[in-house]
Amino acid sequence: MRIAHGLSRWRALTGVTARGFGIVLAAVGLLVAGFRSGYPDLAMLGAAAGIALVCAVGFASWRPRLGVERVAEPDRVARGESARMTLTVRNTSRLRAANLVASDRCGNKSVPVPLLRLRPGRDTTVGYPVPTTRRGIVPIGPLRVTRGDPLGLVTLARTYGGPAEVWVHPRIHLLRAVPAGMARSLDGRIDKVPHGTTTFDTLREYVIGDELRRVHWRSSAKVGDLMVREQLDTSEPTIVVLLDDRAAAHPEVRDGTAESFEAACEAAASIVAAAVREDIPVSLHLVTDVATGPYLDVLTRATLRPGDLAATIRRVRAQRLGDTLVFLTGPGGRGDLGAVSALRGAYPVVMAGLFGDRDGAPVSAGDGLIVIEADDGDEFAAAWDGVRGW
Structure with a gap:
């Protein structure tokens, strides 16, 4: 069980396919049998299999130069509204055309992106809808490019471009009613106040420029100084x-x-x-x-x-x-x-x-x-x- 798990992990890390893994076993077996038994033909077959695997690794290891640009239209939507992602992939290499298998992550799904014979300096654009059926942040990307050899022995995957996000806000329902403002009086009562009204808030000392009609004479007589009423607009609730x-x-x-x-x-x-x-x-x-x-x-x-x-x-x-x-x-x-x-x-x-x-x-x-x-x-x-x- 541990051996099988270790082999699976090795295949995942190296990118060797099941066919490539069989070629590795065949190459080792043929080389051992050829040298031990004295059959050069078997050793030659084993060496050929090893050379084929090395060439496959070299072919798949070529890293294409790609530029990735994303545009979310829009990047914030309400739940159920439409959103679209536009992905532009550009081949920034000057010599080689790109012929790759690529896919873009969109939430929990994978979206295929065709990159067939993408010539140097050219770009291709792919657009696809973003799922907005659930509230939350939908992660987009990065672009995953898979490259393999013609014999299917080795497959290597690389990522390009940074991730993006589409924010799916909760659905908004129209509310026509709003609460009325509340006002507190000096005796502790709480009353509703119609819009566009002001009410007493506090008392403060008189300063030059205050209107005399705002002087609270009863409090001024008790304190010995002129006291002015501060008015507060209570038409807006909080x-x-x-x-x-x-x-x-x-x-x-x-x-x-x-x-x-x-x-x-x-x-x-x-x-x-x-x-x-x-x-x-x-x-x-x-x-x-x-x-x-x-x-x-x-x-x-x-x-x-x-x-x-x-x-x-x-x-x-x-x-x-x-x-x-x-x-x-x-x-x-x-x-x-x-x-x-x-x-x-x-x-x-x-x-x-x-x-x-x-x-x-x-x-x-x-x-x-x-x-x-x-x-x-x-x-x-x-x-x-x-x-x-x-």
């Missing part, structure tokens, strides 16, 4: 999206994909896109990691991993990142909705999106928690636009 990327929250994984997590990513991307469209401040956070970079790229890279939701809730409560918190989770996060609803003390509006668990027990919307149950991004978008609780 949305905080918390994506539950814990493996425990999305236990149903098929073919490496958890559909509930894909739906949660689509919901997060839709909320971010709607906020950007309406010019509303929005931030994206993951349970297991800190989101850095463009939000759609963060959602493209997001994967399931172990995480501590309790620690994340404590951090989000302490930082008070906005006034509207949206928690997106899967079937495994149903039992955590109570802990999320406790964030109502720090966030006036708390919403939860629960994906992939429509057959579960009804969720209680106690403590002002708004819960949307959906199977996919389309259902979430329809339910989002129908919310009247914010």
Whole structure:
């Protein structure tokens, strides 16, 4: 067993094919038999076989000079949209034409690239579609060129050009509704504020140039100095999206994909896109990691991993990142909705999106928690636009 494994590994490293391996054994056997038995004809056949193998190695070892250029059109797409890779291979050699067998890696598949009689200084262009049916980063390349001898004894493969990537973002669904702004008054009450209004924020000392109509005379009398009201535009809310990327929250994984997590990513991307469209401040956070970079790229890279939701809730409560918190989770996060609803003390509006668990027990919307149950991004978008609780 070890000998067979060692021979297979040797063949893979040297590029010797099964036929070439047979020629090696035949050459050794003929040479040994010819010298031991005194038959020069056998030794001559063995020597011929060895010479043929050496010539095959020399023929296959020739390394063509190729230039590789890739262009992804586009390099970032939404899930399900079309993307195309254009590959240009140029023979930079001045003397020899290239007649090779080549293939390009595209995700988990191999795309054949014909390089037949590619003359010096000439190039050939090949275009092929990039699969975008799954969210994530699709690796492209490098180009793999295989060259063998005419007898099929040796086959050597080399790579050309650097790899490229196509980013498949989550699908974005149109959300027409956006949360209303929230305003805090001095007595601690929280009220919804219509768009285009301002409200009292804080008091500060008067400085030259301030308008006298903004002086708060009652506070000035108590303090002994002129105090001026600072006004704050509260028409724009601040949305905080918390994506539950814990493996425990999305236990149903098929073919490496958890559909509930894909739906949660689509919901997060839709909320971010709607906020950007309406010019509303929005931030994206993951349970297991800190989101850095463009939000759609963060959602493209997001994967399931172990995480501590309790620690994340404590951090989000302490930082008070906005006034509207949206928690997106899967079937495994149903039992955590109570802990999320406790964030109502720090966030006036708390919403939860629960994906992939429509057959579960009804969720209680106690403590002002708004819960949307959906199977996919389309259902979430329809339910989002129908919310009247914010």
